[in-house]
Amino acid sequence: MDIQLLDQALQSQSCIDFVASGDVGGIAVFIGTVRNCTKGKPVLRLDFEAYEPMAVSELKKIAIQAKEQFKVQKIAIHHRVGSLEIGEMAVVIAASAPHRDAAFEACRFAIDTLKQTVPIWKKEIFENGEVWVAAHP
Amino acid sequence: MKLKILAFGITKEVVGGRQLEIEIREGVATEDLRGFLLEKYPAFQKLATFAIAVNNEYSQENTLLKEADEIALIPPVSGG
Numbered sequence: 001m002d003i004q005l006l007d008q009a010l011q012s013q014s015c016i017d018f019v020a021s022g023d024v025g026g027i028a029v030f031i032g033t034v035r036n037c038t039k040g041k042p043v044l045r046l047d048f049e050a051y052e053p054m055a056v057s058e059l060k061k062i063a064i065q066a067k068e069q070f071k072v073q074k075i076a077i078h079h080r081v082g083s084l085e086i087g088e089m090a091v092v093i094a095a096s097a098p099h100r101d102a103a104f105e106a107c108r109f110a111i112d113t114l115k116q117t118v119p120i121w122k123k124e125i126f127e128n129g130e131v132w133v134a135a136h137p
Numbered sequence: 138m139k140l141k142i143l144a145f146g147i148t149k150e151v152v153g154g155r156q157l158e159i160e161i162r163e164g165v166a167t168e169d170l171r172g173f174l175l176e177k178y179p180a181f182q183k184l185a186t187f188a189i190a191v192n193n194e195y196s197q198e199n200t201l202l203k204e205a206d207e208i209a210l211i212p213p214v215s216g217g
Contacts, residue, residue, distance in 0.1 A: 032217045048216070051145050051209055054193040055216070079216060091217050111217055119190070119209070120216030121146035132147040133215040137185040 001063040002076035005050055010089040015076035019096035024073050026100035028107040032091040034084045044125045048090065050081045051119040058118045062110050070106040072097045077110060079120060090122075138163050138204040140170070148187060148210040151180045167191065168198040170208070187212045 002018040012031060019027055034046050063075045076094045084090055091114070095106040114120075124131045142157045149155055161173060167189050175181050188211040189196045195211070202208065 049146060050216075051143070051190070051211070054190055054209065057193050115214070115217045117195075117214065118216045119145065119211050119214055121212065122215045123146075132212070134213040135147040135184055 001060065001067075001074065002078070003056055003059045003063060004078045005052055005055060005081050006078060007080070007082040010078050010080055010092050012089065012092045012094075015078055015092045015094035018076040019074040019094045021073060021096065023098065024096040024103075025098050026103040027094060027096045028100070028103035030091075030093045030107045030111050031089050032111070034086050034088050034090055036086045038124055041126055043086065044127060045086065046084045046090065047123040047125060047130075048079075048081045048084065049121045049123070050079070052081075054119045055079070059114065062113045062117070065113070066095065066106040066110050070095075070097070070102045070109065072102050072106040075106060075110065077114070079114075079118075081120070140202060140204065140206070140208055142170075143207070143209040145210060146212040146215075147184065148181075148212050151178050151184075152210075165202050166198065167196040167200045167202065170202060171198070174210075185213050 037043055059077050066075055072095045074096050079091045093107050093110045095103045097103040122133050140159050144152045190209040190211050191206050
């Protein structure tokens, strides 16, 4: 598995290259990108913070579970930290398997679980304020 | 015993920094620390939830805390 937190632009090809092999027939890739607005309000940028050692450990758990549950051959998860501009890639997840179902499902599982368990936080920066996403009900 | 606690995300704003040191009796569990923090920093009550991690693992409420533990406050996560 290839699990990384990076404070520079992500390279989706690097994740694809990692999971590619002659044994696989399908590679599924999810890319999370920075959207320019939230609930109609224009966003200037997103700031990502991570509790790095625990984030890496939780991402590894996700990768291990994905491999056990969906029988994917390889998985790569790269997540940004720091300030991201609109349109930048915040996360890249690539999963490979002999057949496409496992690759799609593992990829979906990985992003859905990441959003629940991994200690990474994003703050939305607006023209007139900043908000930590999901902090308040 | 002294407990050193790391604060992340919005909890940095609640406690006023990236790290906090508290003096607390021996033999406390995570739930006791939670109670202590809620009382000392009422702003915690406004958060949707917060988890407490001990040595890079989400803690059970009845886990006993030791001075050498790395404790972190984990507000609602929003990665991805």
